[in-house]
Amino acid sequence: MTRGPLISTRFDGSSTADEVAAGVDLRGLRAVVTGASSGLGAETARVLAVAGADVTLAVRDISAGARVADRIASRGACSRPAVAAVDLADPGSVARFARGWDGPLHLLVNNAGLVTPGLERNEQGWELQFATNHLGHFALAHLLHDALARGAADRGAARIVAVSSTAHMRAPVDFDDIHFEHRSYDPQIAYAQSKTANSLFAVEATRRWAADRIVANAVNPGGIRTGLQRNFTQRQRESLDAAEAAGVFTYKSVEQGAATTLVAAVAPEFEATGGHYLDDCREAYTVPDDADLTAHSHGVKRWALDPDAARELWSMSLATLEL
Template identity: 45%
Template sequence: MARVTSGLNPYTDAAVVLEGRDLSGQTAIVTGGATGIGIETVRALAGAGAQVTIAVRNREAGEKAAAEINAEQGASRVGVGLVDLSNLASVAAFVEAWGGKPLNMLINNAGVMACPQSYTADDLEMQVGTNHFGHYALGVGLAPALEKAAKAGKTARLVSLSSSGHRRSDVNWDDMNYRTRPYDKWEAYGQSKTANSLFALGFHRRFKDRGITANAVMPGGIMTPLQRHLPREEMIALGWMNAEGVVVDGFKTPAQGASTSVWAAVGDELEGVGGLYLENLAEAEPFVAGGRLGVMPHALNADHAERLWAISETTTGVTP
């Protein structure tokens, strides 16, 4: 098959992706939608007429973001739902509260990166527990809502935010939660981002025949609250900014970083297409050593996706 692309510049703002498109009557959920690329994703979708729920654990932050966007739009298109992705009971409560409403777009945007070693309410390593297992439970729990939208003849898509960080680690099948091996914050982040890509692959395989597609997205390098656990000195050492704290060329604005998520959620080129890893508003090409872009084979390994799905069912108790 030919590589799927949007034909847009990688530094296109999310709102531009939606120019001329009317999303009235469609619904979306964006996890972590109060800050960073999340709020820009919400802003773009609401600007095109969608009803968007910001799914966050901090109600005050969510309501502030919703009020800001609703004031900009002059319409009440954005609401707030509470969910703590590091707590599976909270995820279950969010799914129950959503009820029988149809859902067109679920954008699993929230995440934690390179945090100190810690564990979720369910005793899972914090990064894989939040970034993967929480979003797994949310996505599978809301699958009936997505299917209802698909049956109504409208787009039903799941978007799973991965990262170039997936190159740092495949899933460690023997010790995913760092019970016996030394904790490495970047390896743990990489494992969780690989899991995010594999989840999209597994989800698409199971639900494509019900009209629901799923793709993984690498949004690009963006300075957002995701870096909250990184001291400035470390970001300088990583080459993300210079000694004066100026971000290096190549990083995107939050509005540009949201564009691939928005394209994955609505792009005509992706209608009926899933199981892909997308970056820079296009299907990613294979990673080449020394390069800055591309996807590694372990993040699109179908056997790994099935193995992770089985572990996820057992770990969360959530099944389709």
């Protein structure tokens, strides 16, 4: 795959989401942020709302979402965000959310994420991390496609931001056994393939929906201490601590972590181009598939940008979800 020069911005790993959005007028822009009841999602929603966007918090816990919406409204937002229920592990819940959406959509931030300490499955029998982190977001974007296309007609382009992770470097998508029906379960590998899938979704969504002027980009927020880590295994915690001690990465604040999401969401450099993986507020360089994760806190593996794998994942996702 031939790629042009990497896209850079004036921001870096120390930038905050507020700095990225400073001076940006988002009045009239309608945005959905999944997983916005805490952490990165709540910060992303706050910054978008303060910049003038009409934001919907798509959350499992309506009460927690309402508390975040009230807090955002009290912190300078142009309007209080709406709150709507969606359980990404439940295809029926995703479909209900999409049916309830009315009018154009200009920005979809697929931020929600799940980590499990052991093998769990949803009602359909799908491995829960993949079902939530990829399939739920895939279904949401697919079902909101027409709304995104109308949003693009409004503003010249619509954007999707898929929140991935450095963890994608641990594993590609195993198309022979995605749901761990035959291989031994490793929660780190399961999480890794779901994060690789987030990046592959951005590649194929951009290709398929180019004529509709919908672009999708994946982002790595960096190492951040959020509620996502509450289910990390001891092995995962030790791995992170060792990487930090070795200087492979430095923990970011939530405000810094949300900055790369905001770059993909509002920066002019990514308004009309997609299929990229962003890291520290700019397009990431590519590293070999055999690169050791313990030696890399930045970059994107080739398997997460592979157009053939992206097409296969898209077809598999449609078939699995019966869309």
